[in-house]
Amino acid sequence: MAGDWIKMRTNLWNDPRVSRLVDLTDTTEATVIGGLYWVWATADEHSLDGAMPGLTLRAVDRKTGVSGLADALVDVGWLEDHPEGVRLVRFDEHNGASAKTRAQTAKRVANHRSNCHVTDQALQDEHGSVTDALAREEKRREEKKEGEKTARASxxxxxxxxxxxxxxxxxxxxxxxxxxxxxxxxxxxxxxxxxxxxxxxxxxxxxxxxxxNQRGGAPKGAATAGQQTANSVKEAQRLIFGGHDAAV
Structure with a gap:
């Protein structure tokens, strides 16, 4: 539920998994990436952890207009099918507020590295602020995970x-x-x-x-009802015939 933009890689078009999706759906990269945009944008708007209760594989195909896309996403490991609804795999790495914050932090780091013309002192100060920002972001991400996990538990x-x-x-x-x-x-x-x-x-x-993890319903080595009956018959024969086998 992070809002008005999502993180999508600029080299997504050439990702081997996208090529696999194209082959599985018999469509094009543009069609597949359009479908991915809908899936990721919907999850970003309606999910905190990647779980989307009530959304089925068939619904994903219908919403994106790409037949077989949902099964293909499961095949490449980007989606999981659960009885209660689909779930995006590794959602927090690519979606949500924390992913956006990390993207912005990475951009600040890149800008910092490109400022070669500034003084050494300025670079040291900037390096410290960027390092602190990364550490704070990592801590916030871990705290958010723990908080969401606790909130969901019942x-x-x-x-x-x-x-x-x-x-x-x-x-x-x-x-x-x-x-x-x-x-x-x-x-x-x-x-x-x-x-x-x-x-x-x-x-x-x-x-x-x-x-x-339950133990077996019957103790190990316990005789079945049929075995118990057979044992009883053998015991009766032994008593009647004095230890000799009964005539067949």
Whole structure:
């Protein structure tokens, strides 16, 4: 939500990834870069971290007018597809207020280096101010990241129930588990966690990790129902025939 301009590289036209996008969409560099402009400008205006809830891959194709662009962006690593909406990769390096501040700072550094005609003292003073500006910018960027991460984190609701997608993930990833039992353990554990430990920015990802790390539904080496029946039959035969195999 940074406002009225975005950062785009002047050599973007010759970027190998743009060439890859052109091949995947069977269009031209001008068409692809126009689509990229819409994607990046929209993210800059409506997102703080690159996530755009509700925006699907199909919507990106429709908005840009470039069929297959969204899948191509995923292919080159510039976009990620999530159930809740697409997300720009490494958003804070290229978009948002921090990216603009870094661009302006870099410009000041370039101007400083080009001022070869000024006195040594002036250069030292300017160098100090530029170095300080870079350090302050880096500190602001780290603080902003931490602040946004904390602001996005939330506690698990006391009445939480797994969604259809979460249940299906459990069944597909760990068919040996009972989704209802796993959900009950998940809810009890995280509701009981105090402070920052009980706050998460992405509960869906937390659920997926929880499911993957669960122990098996049955103890290791435990016999199945069929095996137990077969063992019972063998034991009965042993008692009846006195240790000899039954006639077949």
């Amino acid at each position: 506690r698990l609701p006391a009445d939480w129930q797994p969604s259809f997608e979460e249940i299906e993930f459990c069944r597909a990833e760990r068919p040996d588990l009972s989704p209802e039992s796993v959900a009950s353990q998940f809810r009890d554990y995280w509701i009981a966690q105090p402070g920052a430990k009980g706050r998460k920015a992405d509960w869906m990802a937390t659920w997926r990790n929880w499911v993957r």
